[in-house]
Amino acid sequence: MRWFWKDRLILFFCWSAAIFLGMVITVIGVYLGWKGIRCLNWEFIWDMPKGTPLGKEGGIYPALKGTLYLVFFFYFYFPFPLALITALYISCILFSFPLALITALYISCYGTGSRWGEFINLAIQTMSGNPSIVTGLFGYSLFVVSLGYGISLLSGSLTLGIMVFPVMVITFREALLAARERFMLVALSLGVSPWYLFRRVILPWAWPHIAGGTLLAMGYAAGATAPIMVTAVALFSPTTGSLREPVMALPYHIYILFSQHISLEKASGTALVLLILLLLINLTAMLIRAFKRDGV
């Protein structure tokens, strides 16, 4: 009987936490909607920022474009079919996806139990807990100053790539480990090589998790402000898409509109657009994961 009440108590706390979180998200959504819905129209999305100070009037087009450039970096720099495949299967960030997949493959399939594998695991865990501003400062030192890329789209994308790298590795590793535990012994007992097992069984089984994890990492990158503040963004930029030029980005635009008291309404509208963008990315990730099926 005592266990029964303990179970109910735990259930109560779980539900309370879930309801509290739901309420917080709802309040943020309602608040942003109430404050920002008035300026949310096609003009706001497609227009350049105008007015004095800049951003008091006009729209957010370069900032929206800049965010998409930063996150879907690879997508815009390759011919369409490759870009489409890339967007679907590979990644928003050219630099982190392949590296993350190879790292996850190593620590989940080859380096399990080895000291080197343990060391990489520890490094990934430490990286994932790194404050984003520290990653930003690292990106600034390496890409902006040392490699001379300046404040630019390239520096920002690379820095975001570093930021989401551990998140991607952890997501991929979990998916690959689950597949490995289920199928490794059975498959390897047939004499096949670990690579054949990975190619024929583990990767096809784990890809919805990998694609979903990639999209979640993209969402994380799209919402990040600190790393791009010091590596990629400017108060105003037409965001031409040139790798070596600074860009505008939604999170930084919100920060400027709000912190400089330029327009709370425009800041809320921009935040609403960012929220919708993140929601779309996360929903796509959920749909991809739900699409997962075993076999054919």
Added chain:
Amino acid sequence: MILEIKNWHVWFGSHHVLKDINLTFPSKGIVAILGPSGCGKTTLLRSLNRTAELEASFRYQGSILFKGENIYAYRDPGIIRKRIGMVFQNPIALPLSIKENVLFGPRYWGMDKVSPHELCERILKRVGLWEEVKDRLHRSAQELSGGQKQRLALARVLALEPEILLLDEPCSSLDPDSTQRIEVLLKDLAQEKAVIMVTHNIDQAHRLADRVILMREGKVIEKP
């Protein structure tokens, strides 16, 4: 004798799992290994096709001779795993179609060149699964029942034409009907190759086996 185990010891870390095992197995017939849980039956079986070494802490001493050759002398354990096939306790279907499950090994070893479909049909008929799945070969193998999955696991191994078949409690999670089907199949297979099976079921061992080996605490305590 097709297989000979000489002074075989296995450790996982500091745990001495198998202690001085000496056994021989004929090239045909069924040998059953009986013993309480944790006595090392599965480790012995997995030692025979080199899947025990997939555990990082595996260490061994002694030798296992397959047709006179030490199986641990091979650099590629895959060659031994192909020739000494193993079916596990839990019926696990690979996340592929039924047909691709059967052809998973043959495709890797280049044995599907003649006619993959014929090979698939022949093997599925052998394990008595053909009539049940012939209309859904391209459907996911996950849709099969436990008994069907276990026969598919057997088909996956038999498709590689192993010379020895190892079975680790193949019927422990199956209903009586599926168990009977597997037993009939094993008796049939034992006409042409060596079948070594681990079981908890004494009745099953006596029903099927030509020879029973008893194990306890990592040692063979009785062998005929």
